[in-house]
Amino acid sequence: MESGGVPDVVVLRLPLYVRALSQLLAAGCEVVSSQKLGGLLQVTPAQIRKDLSYFGRFGKQGRGYNVRFLRDELKQILGLDRKWHACLVGMGFLGQAIVNYPGFAPEGFDIVAAFDSDAEMVGTTVQGLTVQPMGELDALVRGGSISVGVVAVPAAQAQEVIDKLVDAGVHGILNYAPVAPQVPTSVVIRNIDPVLSLQSMTFYLLKEAERASGR
Amino acid sequence: MESGGVPDVVVLRLPLYVRALSQLLAAGCEVVSSQKLGGLLQVTPAQIRKDLSYFGRFGKQGRGYNVRFLRDELKQILGLDRKWHACLVGMGFLGQAIVNYPGFAPEGFDIVAAFDSDAEMVGTTVQGLTVQPMGELDALVRGGSISVGVVAVPAAQAQEVIDKLVDAGVHGILNYAPVAPQVPTSVVIRNIDPVLSLQSMTFYLLKEAERASGR
DNA sequence: TAATGTGAAAACCTTCACAGCT
DNA sequence: AGCTGTGAAGGTTTTCACATTA
Numbered sequence: 084m085e086s087g088g089v090p091d092v093v094v095l096r097l098p099l100y101v102r103a104l105s106q107l108l109a110a111g112c113e114v115v116s117s118q119k120l121g122g123l124l125q126v127t128p129a130q131i132r133k134d135l136s137y138f139g140r141f142g143k144q145g146r147g148y149n150v151r152f153l154r155d156e157l158k159q160i161l162g163l164d165r166k167w168h169a170c171l172v173g174m175g176f177l178g179q180a181i182v183n184y185p186g187f188a189p190e191g192f193d194i195v196a197a198f199d200s201d202a203e204m205v206g207t208t209v210q211g212l213t214v215q216p217m218g219e220l221d222a223l224v225r226g227g228s229i230s231v232g233v234v235a236v237p238a239a240q241a242q243e244v245i246d247k248l249v250d251a252g253v254h255g256i257l258n259y260a261p262v263a264p265q266v267p268t269s270v271v272i273r274n275i276d277p278v279l280s281l282q283s284m285t286f287y288l289l290k291e292a293e294r295a296s297g298r
Numbered sequence: 299m300e301s302g303g304v305p306d307v308v309v310l311r312l313p314l315y316v317r318a319l320s321q322l323l324a325a326g327c328e329v330v331s332s333q334k335l336g337g338l339l340q341v342t343p344a345q346i347r348k349d350l351s352y353f354g355r356f357g358k359q360g361r362g363y364n365v366r367f368l369r370d371e372l373k374q375i376l377g378l379d380r381k382w383h384a385c386l387v388g389m390g391f392l393g394q395a396i397v398n399y400p401g402f403a404p405e406g407f408d409i410v411a412a413f414d415s416d417a418e419m420v421g422t423t424v425q426g427l428t429v430q431p432m433g434e435l436d437a438l439v440r441g442g443s444i445s446v447g448v449v450a451v452p453a454a455q456a457q458e459v460i461d462k463l464v465d466a467g468v469h470g471i472l473n474y475a476p477v478a479p480q481v482p483t484s485v486v487i488r489n490i491d492p493v494l495s496l497q498s499m500t501f502y503l504l505k506e507a508e509r510a511s512g513r
Numbered sequence: 514t515a516a517t518g519t520g521a522a523a524a525c526c527t528t529c530a531c532a533g534c535t
Numbered sequence: 536a537g538c539t540g541t542g543a544a545g546g547t548t549t550t551c552a553c554a555t556t557a
Contacts, residue, residue: 087505090547090548092547092548092549093548094498094501094502095498097497097498097501098493098494098497098498099478099494101497102476102478102494103478116515116516116517117516117517118516123478124478125478125480127549127550128516128517129549129550129551129552130548130549130550132516132517132518132519133518133519133548133549133550135517135518136517136518136519140517140518141517142516142517142518143516143517143556143557144515144516144517144518144555144556144557145514145515145516145517145556145557146515146516146517146557147515147516147517148517160501161497161498161500161501161504162500162501162503162504163497163500167496167500167503176395176398176399177395177399179395180391180392180394180395181492183391184391184392184492186476186492186493187492187493187496190493190496190497192493192496230503230507231496231499231503254502254503254506254507255496255499255500255502255503257492257495257496257499261317261401263314263317263318263338263339263340265340269506271499271502271503271506273492273495273496273498273499275490275492275495277396277399277401277402277472277488277490278313278401278402278405278407279313279314279317280472280488280490281382281402281405281407281446281470281472281488282312282313282316282376282378282405283309283310283312283313283376283488284446284470284472284486284488285376285377285378285382285470286309286312286375286376286377287309287470287486288377288382288445288446288469288470288486289376289377290302291469291484291486292469305525305526307525307526308526331537331538331539332538332539333538342527342528343538343539344527344528344529344530345526345527345528347538347539347540347541348526348527348528348540348541350539350540351539351540351541355539355540356539357538357539357540358534358535358538358539359533359534359535359537359538359539359540360534360535360536360537360538360539361535361537361538361539362537362538362539363539
């Protein structure tokens with residue numbers, strides 16, 4: 084994917100920069116060079132400068148970047164200077180863990196509604212969120228300001244749920260189900276799949292083991 | 299990264315192929331073409347053929363691939379034809395969700411030990427796992443067959459925990475903490491970070507919103 | 514002096530297109 | 536006839552290296 088002349092890989096790295104800059108700021112650091120920032124993130128200085136150059140000129144030659152300024156610019160570019168409303172579908176173990184995860188809200192991501200197809204689950208309250216029946220999804224998303232759907236249902240139901248979310252007008256999906264979902268090109272999807280991560284990791288663990296014993 | 303002439307991106311896609319092939323098999327499909335497999339995964343047929351060609355010749359011209367055979371070959375290449383032992387560090391909300399997640403064991407990933415620095419937590423049992431004090435980590439990993447460490451501690455402690463795991467001899471790390479960890483090149487690390495995923499997503503949501511209203 | 518911003522070069526990855534096999 | 540396997544072409548991403556500026 085590629086948007087407005089900016090390569091996708093670049094957009095994927097920007098949040099990393101934002102986080103590192105926030106840390107630097109918290110540590111009282113006001114100016115940073117691409118070299119130093121790269122050291123923190125294991126990224127080459129040239130790559131950082133090139134990435135930033137897609138969006139403007141944020142540094143001062145001979146000095147580096149003002150940490151707060153660069154951080155705020157990047158947050159604005161990414162749309163992180165405002166709140167985003169999300170709904171969660173699937174309030175099983177995983178869904179509950181997601182709702183309880185304290186990392187979303189401080190970054191401006193608020194889960195404002197939750198749905199489940201299980202009648203047992205509907206009506207219960209988790210972290211101040213009352214679980215609603217799936218039938219309510221369309222009206223709530225269509226009517227409101229919800230732009231992101233978080234999918235935490237079993238694999239077998241995932242595609243169906245994703246279709247519902249897309250129909251209701253969600254433009255972004257964070258999918259925790261272990262499937263390869265199909266979405267229209269206008270919808271942005273991100274998959275969280277720890278098993279896939281492990282399954283590509285083991286390839287290298289095998290090589291490592293070979294090196295350690297034979298070879 | 300690049301290992302044995304095989305590009306990293308290729309290794310990242312192989313587990314996707316394995317999963318799709320398993321699904322096909324479950325659906326009773328015995329033969330598949332790169333075209334059909336690509337359709338399921340939103341990958342071009344040429345890419346699938348090229349990816350596979352790094353490891354051998356698995357298909358039959360004019361017919362396609364035997365689903366079971368290709369699946370088993372790929373599992374072997376990735377090291378998924380055996381069990382992998384992992385330990386979990388951090389038994390907070392997130393750690394408990396990870397231990398309860400039913401997706402790891404069926405794929406051969408067994409969490410066989412758990413550690414926490416909180417004295418309150420130590421000694422409790424979650425899903426048949428008794429939480430042990432951090433002091434035990436080194437001996438247990440060093441002595442045993444644990445090759446993967448799963449990190450589910452707060453950001454502030456993550457690097458320290460990762461260092462301990464690496465020192466103890468773990469070769470792979472699945473990190474859920476929102477940090478950019480530093481590890482030796484011999485250690486493979488995968489980060490699970492839903493907030494970063496959302497933060498790159500919003501860039502495109504912004505563009506989408508612009509398109510929808512003004513331009 | 515010290516570090517940015519950026520064209521050009523190099524490396525890398527994907528797609529094409531077709532020979533060759535079943 | 537149909538589909539794989541693969542060199543070659545095309546495209547994208549990273550790195551280099553240096554003019555430029557504070």
